[in-house]
Amino acid sequence: MDLGGRIFELIDMRSFSNLWYWIVLAAMWSSLSHFVLGVPYDMVGRARKHAGQEMDDLNALVHIKARRMLMVYDRAGTWIVAGLSFTLSMLLFLGFWFGLEFAQAVFLLMAPAMIVTFLRMQFAGRIIDNTIQGTALCDAITRNRFYTQLIGMISVFVTSLWGMYQNLSLGVFG
Known part of the structure; x- marks a missing residue:
């Protein structure tokens, strides 16, 4: 088999061997790390x-942003959490x-993102309840970003291990 055929076989439409899945994973975690409560992190440095x-x-x-997030949660939080x-x-059951495999891939994207969303909801509540401002707000945003990045690193590691396992067990490279 020629190199082009081998590469096409390697990057097929299955989730974990598809380059687009890994691009989406990287872009998602990059975006979640850069925007804390929808606020770009470079604003904190400035x-x-x-x-x-x-x-x-x-x-x-x-x-x-925090008030808006809490307002949406107050109005539709029960339905959002249920959905x-x-x-x-x-996804967990199907995957x-x-x-x-597609359900596994989507679950491994969504579950850690939901953990980050839960942390951000708590963070928004603390900001509003304690009226955090100034340098304390910058420190709190930095801390939330650190936890997001930590969850992201663990998520990418687990996802890559599971993806390698899936690819090797299904004989993609064989």
Whole structure:
């Protein structure tokens, strides 16, 4: 078999051997790490460095986003949690009980992202309840970003191990 055929065989439409899956995984974690509560992390660095108007902008934007997130949760939180729980349960069951690789792949994307979302909801509540502002807000955002990156590293590691296992056990490289 020629090299082109081998590469095409290697990158087929299955999830864990598809290059696009890994690009989506990397892009998702990059986006989740860069945007904390929808606020770009570079604003934190500018607010720490320049203070003044930059810090006021950061305080305003984070509080707006936190209030909005909590408002959405207050209005539809029960339905959102029920829907996501059903979806994750279905993906878990289809993926790991019936062996559907696509469901495994989507579950390994969604489950850690839902953990990050839960942490961000708690974070938004703390911001509003304690009216965190200024340098304390920058520190809190940095801490939340660190936990997001930690969850992301663990998620990518577990996903890559599972993907390698799937690819080797199904004979993709054989």
